[in-house]
């Protein structure tokens with residue numbers, strides 16, 4: 001995979017994370033190309049990551065073997081229609097990280113028989129701790145699947161889903177998921193201040209607790225429910241807090257939020273889909 005040239009169309013947050021991860025895992029910056037509509041963004045890519053840049057999306061497509069589409073979903077249609085003629089000239093793998101754009105829409109915009117891997121990463125990719133689910137269309141061969149997986153694995157966990165519709169659920173779980181944990185951290189910080197802690201101490205204690213909980217959950221063979229039981233002494237403080245959460249509908253609220261996110265992902269696919 002180190003010999004493949006990879007182009008990023010859109011050099012924003014997610015592309016920067018992926019490029020940093022690829023370089024950190026041994027990919028040569030000389031084999032990476034980036035195009036972006038913003039000249040300052042392109043300049044930052046040469047200055048900081050020493051990759052090849054171009055203001056032209058078509059030039060990037062012409063230079064590479066894999067194209068990662070990393071623009072916002074709302075502009076993907078225009079970008080796809082723009083690069084379609086260049087893609088037709090060669091056998092390029094297209095990897096899309098755009099939320100809520102189906103392979104069918106993308107394929108239609110790109111003009112048909114294109115190898116497409118659709119992914120849903122998340123922002124912890126910025127610190128090489130991302131979680132990504134991938135789905136390949138029927139035109140993707142095994143070598144291209146490995147290639148796409150290697151790109152996303154450079155910034156964390158990468159796993160395949162069998163059915164593209166599962167990416168709507170993945171978007172609700174891990175794509176948007178970091179924001180749920182940040183909301184819990186925000187709420188805990190607010191409560192900690194009310195309880196008399198200073199902001200600095202509260203934030204540090206909460207951050208380290210979140211890290212510790214995630215680490216123990218990853219490293220232990222026990223389920224979250226079992227790990228929770230280990231913290232919860234009968235009649236103790238945790239039991240009081242957990243009962244307060246549960247009796248006030250925390251579990252149902254989480255389910256409702258994830259359903260709303262999944263439904264929005266489906267709705268976005270319809271609104272932004274092929275026409």
Ligand SMILES: NC(=O)C1=CN([C@@H]2O[C@H](COP(=O)(O)OP(=O)(O)OC[C@H]3O[C@@H](n4cnc5c(N)ncnc54)[C@H](O)[C@@H]3O)[C@@H](O)[C@H]2O)C=CC1
Pocket residue numbers: 009010011012013014015035036037038041057070071072073075079097098099120121122123175
């Ligand atoms: N931010 C998140 O949590 C996640 C984002 N995604 C997906 O990743 C994609 C990129 O998101 P971000 O990096 O957060 O966005 P961003 O706004 O940071 O980056 C998008 C970049 O595309 C550039 N751009 C706009 N129009 C262009 C054009 N016509 N040609 C070339 N470049 C153009 C912009 O200048 C910008 O630098 C989106 O499709 C989003 O759905 C996926 C998972 C998580």
Ligand SMILES: O=C(O)[C@@H]1CCC=N1
Pocket residue numbers: 099171175176
């Ligand atoms: O909020 C969004 O629509 C995107 C997709 C997953 C995370 N951010």
